[in-house]
Every structure is written in structure tokens, then in C-alpha cells.
Amino acid sequence: MIGIGEKMSTKTTAKRPAKKIAKMADDNARKDILRGLLKKTRFDKVRSMLEFNLQAGHAQDLQLPDGTVQIDDVDNSEAHSRLHMIIDSVIDQILTSGRPSVEVPKRSSSNIIYDEKNDLLLLGQETAIKAFHSLSSVTDITRLARVVQIIHDLLTEGIHGTKREIFYSDVDLFEEQGNSDAVIEDASALLHTTRNSTNIVASAKGVCIGRLRLRDKSDIIDCESLGSGGWGISPMLDNIEILESDAEFVLVVEKDAAVIRLTEDRWWKKYPCIIITAKGAADIATRMFLRRITKELRLPTFTLVDSDPYGHYIHSVYMRGSKRLSYETPFLATPNIHLLGVLARDLDEYKVPQKCRLKMDVQDIKRAKEMLDEEFIKNNKPWKEDLELMLARKEKAEIQALSQHGFKYLTDDYLPMKFSTGDWI
Amino acid sequence: MIGIGEKMSTKTTAKRPAKKIAKMADDNARKDILRGLLKKTRFDKVRSMLEFNLQAGHAQDLQLPDGTVQIDDVDNSEAHSRLHMIIDSVIDQILTSGRPSVEVPKRSSSNIIYDEKNDLLLLGQETAIKAFHSLSSVTDITRLARVVQIIHDLLTEGIHGTKREIFYSDVDLFEEQGNSDAVIEDASALLHTTRNSTNIVASAKGVCIGRLRLRDKSDIIDCESLGSGGWGISPMLDNIEILESDAEFVLVVEKDAAVIRLTEDRWWKKYPCIIITAKGAADIATRMFLRRITKELRLPTFTLVDSDPYGHYIHSVYMRGSKRLSYETPFLATPNIHLLGVLARDLDEYKVPQKCRLKMDVQDIKRAKEMLDEEFIKNNKPWKEDLELMLARKEKAEIQALSQHGFKYLTDDYLPMKFSTGDWI
Numbered sequence: 139m140i141g142i143g144e145k146m147s148t149k150t151t152a153k154r155p156a157k158k159i160a161k162m163a164d165d166n167a168r169k170d171i172l173r174g175l176l177k178k179t180r181f182d183k184v185r186s187m188l189e190f191n192l193q194a195g196h197a198q199d200l201q202l203p204d205g206t207v208q209i210d211d212v213d214n215s216e217a218h219s220r221l222h223m224i225i226d227s228v229i230d231q232i233l234t235s236g237r238p239s240v241e242v243p244k245r246s247s248s249n250i251i252y253d254e255k256n257d258l259l260l261l262g263q264e265t266a267i268k269a270f271h272s273l274s275s276v277t278d279i280t281r282l283a284r285v286v287q288i289i290h291d292l293l294t295e296g297i298h299g300t301k302r303e304i305f306y307s308d309v310d311l312f313e314e315q316g317n318s319d320a321v322i323e324d325a326s327a328l329l330h331t332t333r334n335s336t337n338i339v340a341s342a343k344g345v346c347i348g349r350l351r352l353r354d355k356s357d358i359i360d361c362e363s364l365g366s367g368g369w370g371i372s373p374m375l376d377n378i379e380i381l382e383s384d385a386e387f388v389l390v391v392e393k394d395a396a397v398i399r400l401t402e403d404r405w406w407k408k409y410p411c412i413i414i415t416a417k418g419a420a421d422i423a424t425r426m427f428l429r430r431i432t433k434e435l436r437l438p439t440f441t442l443v444d445s446d447p448y449g450h451y452i453h454s455v456y457m458r459g460s461k462r463l464s465y466e467t468p469f470l471a472t473p474n475i476h477l478l479g480v481l482a483r484d485l486d487e488y489k490v491p492q493k494c495r496l497k498m499d500v501q502d503i504k505r506a507k508e509m510l511d512e513e514f515i516k517n518n519k520p521w522k523e524d525l526e527l528m529l530a531r532k533e534k535a536e537i538q539a540l541s542q543h544g545f546k547y548l549t550d551d552y553l554p555m556k557f558s559t560g561d562w563i
Numbered sequence: 564m565i566g567i568g569e570k571m572s573t574k575t576t577a578k579r580p581a582k583k584i585a586k587m588a589d590d591n592a593r594k595d596i597l598r599g600l601l602k603k604t605r606f607d608k609v610r611s612m613l614e615f616n617l618q619a620g621h622a623q624d625l626q627l628p629d630g631t632v633q634i635d636d637v638d639n640s641e642a643h644s645r646l647h648m649i650i651d652s653v654i655d656q657i658l659t660s661g662r663p664s665v666e667v668p669k670r671s672s673s674n675i676i677y678d679e680k681n682d683l684l685l686l687g688q689e690t691a692i693k694a695f696h697s698l699s700s701v702t703d704i705t706r707l708a709r710v711v712q713i714i715h716d717l718l719t720e721g722i723h724g725t726k727r728e729i730f731y732s733d734v735d736l737f738e739e740q741g742n743s744d745a746v747i748e749d750a751s752a753l754l755h756t757t758r759n760s761t762n763i764v765a766s767a768k769g770v771c772i773g774r775l776r777l778r779d780k781s782d783i784i785d786c787e788s789l790g791s792g793g794w795g796i797s798p799m800l801d802n803i804e805i806l807e808s809d810a811e812f813v814l815v816v817e818k819d820a821a822v823i824r825l826t827e828d829r830w831w832k833k834y835p836c837i838i839i840t841a842k843g844a845a846d847i848a849t850r851m852f853l854r855r856i857t858k859e860l861r862l863p864t865f866t867l868v869d870s871d872p873y874g875h876y877i878h879s880v881y882m883r884g885s886k887r888l889s890y891e892t893p894f895l896a897t898p899n900i901h902l903l904g905v906l907a908r909d910l911d912e913y914k915v916p917q918k919c920r921l922k923m924d925v926q927d928i929k930r931a932k933e934m935l936d937e938e939f940i941k942n943n944k945p946w947k948e949d950l951e952l953m954l955a956r957k958e959k960a961e962i963q964a965l966s967q968h969g970f971k972y973l974t975d976d977y978l979p980m981k982f983s984t985g986d987w988i
Binding site (some may be wrong): 178179291292295297298299302306307309310327333339341342343345347350353354355358359363364365366367368369370371372373374377391394395397398401402403417481491493494506536538539540542544546 | 611640716717719721723724725727728731732734735764766768770776778779780781784788789790791792793794795796797798799802803819820822823826827828836842902918919961963964965966967969970971979
């Protein structure tokens with residue numbers, strides 16, 4: 139039986155080359171950069187957050203609490219060597235006991251731990267033993283071995299596959315995609331890595347635009363010079379290197395319609411920022427990409443969502459992840475993200491007329507109540523109050539409702555006012 | 564009463580500056596370009612199509628049959644002047660008869676005409692008279708006047724709005740979005756322009772990647788150097804200028820998973836092409852963008868979709884538009900697009916095993932039968948045969964099923980073989 143948790147958790151997480159700004163911020167040049175950045179800042183409250191981030195340990199890796207499993211985002215060669223370690227151990231067991239098995243971290247809800255300090259969902263240390271010699275687990279372990287083999291092939295060839303392709307590569311064995319998906323998650327839990335580290339990726343629908351320069355293999359991409367279209371966020375984030383940025387904050391926008399307004403205005407030229415949208419609910423690649431730029435560039439980050447329970451939920455997914463993906467949470471979550479708006483209290487503050495507000499339906503009310511039951515919202519008084527206000531009024535409104543005041547109200551009035559007054563959650 | 568059809572239809576369509584390749588291809592330099600392009604071509608059959616397109620009138624505007632309405636894609640100043648013409652006429656009517664009205668082309672199915680020669684759905688010449696003095700049309704005409712005013716504001720400010728924003732800008736009048744949407748379509752029909760010409764845009768979800776250089780206002784975008792992410796297609800296509808390309812064909816891909824394989828491989832470097840995906844069903848901006856590059860660069864264009872009725876339907880929407888948007892068809896459709904695959908006959912030809920094929924469900928069978936009833940499929944024997952084969956077997960398969968033969972089978976075997984043998988519809 140093999141349990142690799144302890145060995146692996148002592149390794150350092152970051153395998154990527156040090157990034158320009160993150161690295162420079164650690165040395166003597168930090169103050170100069172800081173001075174340069176602050177000179178250009180428009181919003182005092184955002185400036186002090188940026189200053190704090192640059193001086194404090196915001197960019198450090200999270201310290202996970204006891205009883206949780208350390209998962210790493212690793213590069214190709216580290217994933218390879220972990221994989222070989224597992225296989226070597228299986229061979230050893232075959233030679234010594236003749237009864238090989240592997241120990242896979244459990245992904246069931248009983249093994250999900252809420253880390254109050256970091257406000258994150260994490261994977262606990264419960265494991266399941268999958269043995270080749272047991273009738274109850276032989277199918278599972280055979281499928282797992284096949285996926286491990288496929289991952290090995292992907293890593294060796296340096297290419298990426300999707301879950302659907304993995305399923306199709308051995309339909310007889312997997313029978314249906316639910317089975318291969320589950321085993322894919324097991325395989326990355328077994329390696330104590332993110333799924334991205336196994337070169338199995340999901341399709342991405344996000345777009346990034348604004349003050350950011352990236353490298354994708356040999357291509358240098360300047361997200362400021364891509365017109366109003368922006369850069370389609372690649373699902374193969376392991377090939378992406380964040381080069382530099384003179385942005386002072388990141389704005390994550392739920393609705394593409396709001397992004398149209400921002401990009402048409404080239405809003406990032408006036409207000410130095412990076413704009414990201416997943417065009418609706420957050421997909422994995424967009425969340426991972428957001429986390430990376432926020433962490434590496436130490437930027438204050440804000441969401442602009444509809445003023446409804448679903449908008450708040452989207453914000454929460456960027457902030458803390460979803461239960462299903464618990465063991466990847468640290469690589470997907472942006473814990474210090476702020477809910478800029480549209481807040482329930484904004485509807486009066488920014489005079490959204492009654493006729494532009496919508497009635498919450500049964501589903502909305504149910505979701506709002508569920509969210510108010512969550513620990514992380516109970517612990518966040520302003521957020522709790524805003525959801526309670528929304529629920530008391532049973533009213534919601536979309537970002538676009540602000541266009542009641544004119545098409546440029548969002549970019550010329552609402553956002554600058556929100557950022558200037560620091561009126562976020 | 565005002566009917567502006569005849570006056571407007573005599574105007575020329577293209578208001579954009581002449582594009583480099585399209586223009587050069589018309590003069591003496593054409594043969595040199597052609598020779599240069601052909602030297603690099605990999606696929607004989609694609610080469611002869613490209614040669615034909617460059618020499619023939621493929622890039623000319625469509626000749627619409629009698630009895631249909633000419634719709635133009637116009638620039639800001641032309642849209643402005645058409646709008647003023649309408650308003651001037653209304654003012655004239657107020658001064659002379661005191662009973663102003665406008666004549667709006669009908670958008671109902673009875674006024675949709677199938678143009679057999681060009682294989683397109685077009686808008687007929689039936690009109691509806693909307694009068695201010697009639698109780699039955701006063702609400703409609705008031706809403707229409709308001710939308711015309713909003714369009715005027717958008718054009719004057721040089722900004723774009725979305726349908727949702729238009730609705731929110733006067734909720735009292737429009738009451739629900741269905742009403743403002745209908746009037747928005749009426750307004751562009753009234754102006755005999757595409758909706759894009761009125762600066763009312765829909766959000767875009769497409770991505771473009773490969774051998775194409777664009778300009779978006781002052782930004783030059785090289786779609787070949789955007790890594791694996793690509794350029795997010797902008798919904799504000801009136802700001803986009805197609806600069807140049809050394810692509811020999813365009814490949815439109817339904818599934819993002821297939822795009823991941825193509826981009827990871829930098830497939831356009833080996834096979835000079837432009838890759839476009841709408842990540843599923845085709846949105847308006849992606850269709851309009853595809854039409855423009857196909858037309859301006861005279862490139863042979865192919866779709867790669869799932870081998871199921873929905874995939875064939877997506878292909879048909881790129882090719883001919885959907886009924887709902889009939890009057891914009893000429894600006895959204897790419898009539899000479901070819902269905903490259905995955906064809907029903909490919910499943911045997913490329914040895915997709917039985918276990919990787921899926922059973923067609925009731926919905927699939929219904930859609931396949933509906934498609935076989937369409938004139939444009941009845942007139943296209945190979946397409947008809949392929950759908951009949953699919954229906955006879957009641958089998959479908961996804962693009963990803965090809966990964967049964969290995970993750971690189973799509974890029975290294977299937978696509979090169981299809982293009983080499985000219986095995987498309």
C-alpha cells in the first residue's frame with residue numbers, strides 16, 4: 139500500500155519561473171516600483187490595498203491547517219516523477235506481497251474541511267484503499283491504472299487532452315463518461331496535484347483584456363493591444379507565463395454586455411486595470427488564471443455581477459471554489475476578492491428606478507436563503523446584510539439596469555464612484 | 564407615408580475601405596499573389612478552390628433576385644443619413660397631412676423568400692404601415708420612434724449598446740424585452756441595414772486564431788501570435804478592418820475540445836489556415852466575422868462539426884442563416900462553406916468503432932427528418948445522402964470519438980486526409 143502524502147507535502151509548491159514584478163517586489167527595487175505605481179493610481183482606497191499587498195505577505199502560498207491535504211500545481215517533470223513513484227511502489231508490492239493497492243484521498247463531502255482562517259474549502263486526510271485483488275475495487279483500480287497510463291502519455295508527448303477524449307480513448311473500460319471523470323479526479327488526488335498538472339484540461343470560455351503582458355510558449359501577448367476583443371484565456375495555463383503589468387487592480391465582470399461597454403471605452407487606459415470575464419458562471423481555466431494574476435501581481439481584485447443571488451454565488455465561486463472541486467480549491471480560489479457591485483444597497487444609492495428592478499422568483503429566494511446559511515457569509519457582516527436586504531425586498535436587478543441613466547453611466551459614473559468611495563464588500 | 568426601399572437599394576453595399584488582398588487581387592498583381600500563395604499550398608483540392616475564388620467573382624456582392632429587399636451593411640455616417648431621411652419624411656407628413664406613418668418591411672415567415680440560385684433566405688417586399696394616428700399601431704410606432712432616437716444617440720456618440728440595455732433605457736415604454744427586441748429588428752429593417760449598422764450588438768463568444776492580421780481602431784492584432792488562446796471576436800465588427808492573411812483556407816470548428824488540439828499543435832503553421840470557433844452554436848458576431856474574412860480574402864471555408872443532426876444544423880446556420888434573422892442573411896451567411904466532417908460516412912471510413920458511436924435519440928431523429936425536408940438539402944445530393952445514411956443507422960458520433968485512435972489522430976491523420984482527398988460536402 140502506498141501513501142505519498144507526507145513525502146509530497148514537504149515539497150515547495152511553485153515550480154514556475156519567478157515573475158518579474160513578484161520577484162522585484164521582494165528586493166530593494168520594491169519601493170521604487172511602489173512609488174511609480176502609486177503615482178498613477180486614481181483610487182485612494184484601491185491604492186492602499188495595493189500598497190498593503192505589495193508590502194505584506196499576500197503573494198505567499200497559503201498555510202494549510204493540520205488535517206488537510208497539500209495539493210500542488212506542478213510542472214511536467216514533477217508530475218512525471220510523482221507518477222513514476224506511484225508505479226514503482228505498485229511494482230514493489232507485486233514483487234513483495236503480490237497484492238498491490240493504492241491509497242487515494244477521498245473526495246466525498248465528509249472529507250471536505252472548511253478552513254476558517256483562509257476561508258477556503260479543503261480536502262481532508264481520509265483515504266480509500268483501492269486494491270487489485272479485491273472484487274469491490276478491481277474495476278476502479280483498473281480504470282485508475284488506465285488513466286494514469288494516459289496521463290503518462292500526455293505528459294511524455296507534452297500535449298493536453300480533455301475529459302471527453304479520455305473517455306473515448308477506452309470506451310470498453312470506462313463504459314460511461316461519469317466513470318472516467320471520477321477516475322481522472324482520483325488520479326490527480328492520488329498524485330496530490332491539480333488536474334491541470336496532469337495535462338487534462340477543460341475548455342475555457344473566458345476573456346482577458348487590459349494592462350497585462352503574457353507569454354504563451356514563444357508568443358508574447360499584450361492584452362492592452364487586442365482591440366475590443368481581448369485574449370481568449372487558454373485552458374493550457376501551464377504554458378502561460380505572466381510577464382508584467384502596470385495594472386493597479388483586476389475587475390472581474392459577470393456579463394459580457396458590461397464588458398462591451400468597458401472595452402469600447404478602453405476603460406483600462408483611464409483606470410489602469412485588467413478586465414476578466416467568463417461570460418457568465420466561472421469556468422475552471424478563468425478561475426485559475428484569475429488566481430494566478432492576482433497572486434503573482436499582488437493586485438486588489440473586484441467582481442461586478444448582477445444584483446441577484448446568482449451573481450453573489452458567482453462571486454463566491456471565484457472567492458472560494460465549489461464543493462465538487464474541493465481538493466483543487468487553493469489553485470482556483472481568489473480568497474481576497476471583493477464584491478464591488480451591483481449590491482442590493484446600490485439600487486437605492488444609485489437610483490435604479492422601481493421599474494428596472496425585477497421580482498425575485500422562488501429559485502432566487504431559495505438560493506439567497508441557502509447562501510445566508512453558509513458559514514463564510516455569516517462571518518462576513520456586510521455581505522450578510524446585503525443579502526438580507528435583497529431578501530427582505532425580494533428585488534433583484536441586472537448590471538444593465540444602470541443603463542437607465544445612460545449608456546455610459548456604468549463606465550463614467552457608477553464604477554468610478556464605487557472605487558473612489560471604497561463601497562465594496 | 565414613406566417607402567425608402569427603391570431609393571436605398573440603388574446605393575452600393577460596401578462602405579468599408581478596400582482591403583489589401585481583395586483589392587490587389589483585382590489588378591495586375593493578382594497573378595503574382597496567386598503564384599506566391601499556391602507555392603505554399605499543401606492540399607491540391609483546396610488549392611484549386613482558392614485559385615477559382617481568386618480568379619472568379621466569388622468576392623463580389625450577391626445579386627439579389629427580384630422581389631427581395633436589398634439590405635446593406637453601412638457605416639456610421641450612412642446609417643445617420645438614412646435615419647435623418649426617415650425623420651425628415653415624418654416631419655413632412657406632419658406638416659402636410661398631419662397623419663405621419665412609416666412603412667416597415669414585414670419580418671413574418673410569409674415574407675421570407677428562398678433564393679434558390681444563391682441558396683439563401685431573403686426578405687421579401689411585403690411591408691406593414693405603422694401610423695401614429697391609428698389605435699392599433701400607435702404603441703408600435705411610439706416604441707419604434709424611441710428606438711430610432713436611441714440609435715441616433717448611439718451613432719452620434721459612436722458607441723454600441725446591447726438589446727438588454729435598450730430595453731432598460733425605457734422600461735415604461737417597452738414593458739418587456741420582447742417588445743424592444745422586435746422594434747429593434749423593425750428599426751434596422753426600416754433603415755434597410757443590418758442590426759450591426761445601428762450600433763446595437765449582441766455579445767460574442769467566438770474566437771479566431773491563425774494566419775490573419777486585423778486592425779481594431781488603433782490596435783493591430785496578429786492572430787498567429789496569440790498563443791493557444793486566440794483573439795476573442797469583437798461584437799463591434801464595424802471597428803474591425805481585415806488587413807492581410809496568407810491563409811489558404813478557413814476551418815470553422817464546432818467544439819472547443821477540437822480547437823484545443825489544433826491550437827496546441829499550432830496547426831496553422833503547418834497548414835496555412837485561419838481557425839474560428841463559436842464554442843458551440845454560431846452566434847451572430849462569429850457568423851458575420853466569418854462571412855467577412857471569407858469574402859474579403861476569398862478563402863475556401865470548411866466546417867468541422869459532430870456527426871449528428873445538430874452538427875449538420877450548425878453547419879447550415881453558418882451557410883444560410885436562420886429564419887428568424889432572414890433580412891440579415893446576406894451579411895451573416897457564408898453560402899460557399901463546405902461540410903468537411905465528421906460525416907456519417909466517415910465513421911466507417913475512419914474506423915470509428917461501434918462502441919464510440921452513440922444512438923440517436925428521438926430529438927436527433929426528428930431534427931434529421933426536418934433537415935431532409937429542407938429544399939437546400941434536397942438540392943444537395945451528397946449532403947442528403949449523408950443525412951440519410953445517419954438516419955438509416957440511427958448512429959451519431961462526436962469529433963472527440965476520433966481520439967480513440969490517439970490524441971493526435973485528428974490533427975495528424977483525419978484532417979490532412981480529408982483535405983487531401985477533397986472528401987467534403
